[in-house]
Amino acid sequence: MQPLRPTxxxxxxxxxxxxxxxxxxxxxxAKLGVHPQQRRVAVSRARLQRHLELTWxxxxxxxxxxxxxxxxxxxxxxxxxxxxxxxVDWATCDITIKPKEVQVSDDGKTVxxxxxxxxxxxxxxxxxxxxxxxxxxxxxxxxxxxQEKEIWQSAEETEFPRKRFSxxxxxxxxxxxxxxxxxxxxxxxxxxxGAGCDDERTVRxxxxxxxxxxxxxxxxxxxxxxxxxxxxxxxxxQALQLHTDLPYYEYKPGVNMLHCLVQAEGEGGxxxxxxxxxxxxxxxxxxxxxxxxxxxxxxxxxxxxxxxxRPFRSLYxxxxxxxxxxxxxxxxxxxQPQRDSHFSVPVEQVETWYLALKQFTQLMLRADNRVExxxxxxxxxxxDNLRICHGRSGxxxxxxxxxERHIVGAYLDWDEIRCRIRVLSQREQ
Ligand code: OGA
Ligand code: ZN
Ligand code: ZN
Numbered sequence: 001m002q003p004l005r006p007t008x009x010x011x012x013x014x015x016x017x018x019x020x021x022x023x024x025x026x027x028x029x030a031k032l033g034v035h036p037q038q039r040r041v042a043v044s045r046a047r048l049q050r051h052l053e054l055t056w057x058x059x060x061x062x063x064x065x066x067x068x069x070x071x072x073x074x075x076x077x078x079x080x081x082x083x084x085x086x087x088v089d090w091a092t093c094d095i096t097i098k099p100k101e102v103q104v105s106d107d108g109k110t111v112x113x114x115x116x117x118x119x120x121x122x123x124x125x126x127x128x129x130x131x132x133x134x135x136x137x138x139x140x141x142x143x144x145x146x147q148e149k150e151i152w153q154s155a156e157e158t159e160f161p162r163k164r165f166s167x168x169x170x171x172x173x174x175x176x177x178x179x180x181x182x183x184x185x186x187x188x189x190x191x192x193x194g195a196g197c198d199d200e201r202t203v204r205x206x207x208x209x210x211x212x213x214x215x216x217x218x219x220x221x222x223x224x225x226x227x228x229x230x231x232x233x234x235x236x237x238q239a240l241q242l243h244t245d246l247p248y249y250e251y252k253p254g255v256n257m258l259h260c261l262v263q264a265e266g267e268g269g270x271x272x273x274x275x276x277x278x279x280x281x282x283x284x285x286x287x288x289x290x291x292x293x294x295x296x297x298x299x300x301x302x303x304x305x306x307x308x309x310r311p312f313r314s315l316y317x318x319x320x321x322x323x324x325x326x327x328x329x330x331x332x333x334x335x336q337p338q339r340d341s342h343f344s345v346p347v348e349q350v351e352t353w354y355l356a357l358k359q360f361t362q363l364m365l366r367a368d369n370r371v372e373x374x375x376x377x378x379x380x381x382x383x384d385n386l387r388i389c390h391g392r393s394g395x396x397x398x399x400x401x402x403x404e405r406h407i408v409g410a411y412l413d414w415d416e417i418r419c420r421i422r423v424l425s426q427r428e429q
Contacts, residue, residue, distance in 0.1 A: 052102060054111070054128065062132040067095045069113060072131075073121035144422055147185045149387070152275035154368040160273075161373065162187055167195035167202075167380065171209055178424040180382075181210065181417050184255060188388045189273060191373075192380040197261045203410035206257060206380065211416030214253045216246060217303075217312040224258070224407040226397035231305040233337050237264075237405075239394035242274060242364055245385050245411075247333035248301040248314040253411030256390070257382045260375040264405040268395030270374040271381060276332040276389050279363045280321050283356075290356035295321040297353050300340035301333055315340070320357065331386040334360075364389060375407075385411070 052069060055061040071088060073079065078088040094117060101114045104125075111128060113121045130137065152158050163183050169176040170192060183190040195202050204221055207213040213220045218232070227235040234240055246252050263269055284291040298317040305312060322331040343350060363369060372393075375381045383390060398404045 052099070052111075052113070056129065057108075060134075062128070062134060064128065064133070066098065069121065069123070070095070070097050070115065070119075072123075073119070074123060074127070075119075075121060078121075144425070146418065147182065147421075149188070149277060150186045151281065152187075152278045155371045156368055158371065160371040161189060161191040163190055165190060165192045167192045167206070171205065174424050174427070177209060178421065181421050181424075184382055184384060184417070185421070188275060188277075188384040190382050191375070192382065193376075193378065195259055195378055195380050197377040200261070200408050203257045203259045203380065203408055207410055207412050210412055210420050214411040214413045214416075216249070216253060216411065217307055217310070217314065219307065221408050221410045224409055225404050231307050234392075237268075237395050237397040240390075240392040241336050242272060242361075242389040242391040243335035243337070244276075244333060244389055245335075246303075246338075247318070247335050248303045248316045248338055250316050250318075251413075252331065252333075253385055254414035255382060255412040255417060256385050257380050257410050257412065258375065259380045259408045260377050260406075261408060262404060262406040263374065263377055264395035265398070268393050269405050270372050270393045272391040272393070273371050273373065273383065274364045274369055274389045276321075276334065276364070276387055277329055279360065279369055280329050280332065282363050282369075283360055287356070287359055289352075290359050291321070293349070293353050293356040294360060295319050295323055295329075297345055297349050299333065300342045300344060301335070301338055302340040302342075303338050317344075320360065332389065334389050386414070 050066050051063045052066060053061055053063050070093065072086070073088065078086065080087050097115050097117060097119075099113045100116050103112045103114075104110070105112065109125050111123045111125065113123070115121065130141075132138075163179075165176060165180045165183075170180050171177075180190055180192065192206070195206075200221060200223070204213055216222075224234050226237050230236050244252070245256055258271075280291070280294075283294070296319055298319055301314075301316050301318065303312065303314045318331075318333055320333055321329055322333070324330045343353075345353070373381065395405055
């Protein structure tokens with residue numbers, strides 16, 4: 001082993017060189033060591049005191065904060081390997097600790113840090129490389145977090161459904177299951193076909209194939225058909241205005257699966273679908289003040305009733321357009337029937353908010369923003385409930401109950417879908 005100093009920096013072993021080259025596309029060889037240039041830069045002195053600089057074989061260097069290194073020591077005292085969990089005692093851990101000595105193993109595959117408190121940490125070069133703080137490494141890591149969404153083109157140009165998946169294929173083949181989930185995450189909508197039309201438990205089977213069904217106060221699977229004393233306007237033949245389901249849940253179910261067992265005969269029963277990300281983008285451009293109103297003024301989303309003898313009264317306050325801390329839209333809430341008449345905001349905000357909602361609605365109804373699809377018996381229409389607004393045109397409930405339009409719905413959560421995507425993607429590599 002040799003100290004990790006500029007003149008003593010070690011070449012990484014060939015096995016690792018290959019991996020680094022594959023990842024970076026670079027063919028230049030370099031060393032793992034403290035970069036000589038870095039030590040001469042006066043302004044980085046303070047930084048250097050709290051950072052360890054490593055130079056990789058292909059010539060680039062990376063800076064690792066000492067506190068991060070100490071926090072992420074991989075020894076059995078600090079990290080429990082079976083549960084893959086950090087166990088460093090944060091109450092007693094000295095976050096200003098400095099290394100007494102830093103070394104790199106002869107094969108260049110391991111960095112060893114001996115700390116002043118006599119603790120010793122070992123990090124594999126590969127492990128460190130994938131945790132670099134440089135933007136390219138962070139981007140790569142973030143792609144395993146969530147996929148970039150593809151905002152829809154004009155509805156007239158968007159072929160719909162863009163992709164059809166075989167239900168049997170998704171149920172039996174991990175690759176096809178993965179492709180369906182990736183399409184749902186990227187594009188927001190995917191249709192499965194060949195799901196049959198006589199088993200009301202089909203959506204449950206699909207949910208179980210991903211992870212598990214998301215229960216709500218309407219149950220696990222729910223039957224959408226015209227009912228006596230309906231607890232929801234969906235359970236009538238009336239048209240359903242564009243909406244997202246369940247905006248009154250803080251943890252709003254992420255994906256809807258609508259399995260068509262019987263479709264309305266003749267006219268009616270079609271679903272309309274709108275990419276709210278596309279429409280939110282248009283509103284931001286054309287009416288920034290309305291966008292601001294819809295993305296900042298909280299709305300009281302509500303649902304009240306009795307289902308299977310259990311009374312419910314749900315309430316959640318959130319804007320129509322919810323942005324994350326980076327300004328990206330991560331959730332849209334939109335539902336006429338489920339917006340409370342209590343609107344607990346200062347009175348001067350109310351009229352502006354209504355104007356903004358009207359504009360947003362008009363944009364959603366524009367022909368180039370809306371696709372229509374009449375789901376066929378045996379198909380499952382699946383879509384992102386945080387993103388896609390959906391509606392249904394009215395139909396005449398059948399006189400003969402056997403031919404009544406019948407959709408069985410169920411939900412899945414994005415946490416579970418993304419978890420499954422990560423596991424399956426890793427296996428595919
Ligand atoms: C719903 C709904 C769609 C349909 O129940 O919320 O959107 O096609 N149903 O009936
Ligand atoms: Zn340790
Ligand atoms: Zn709905």
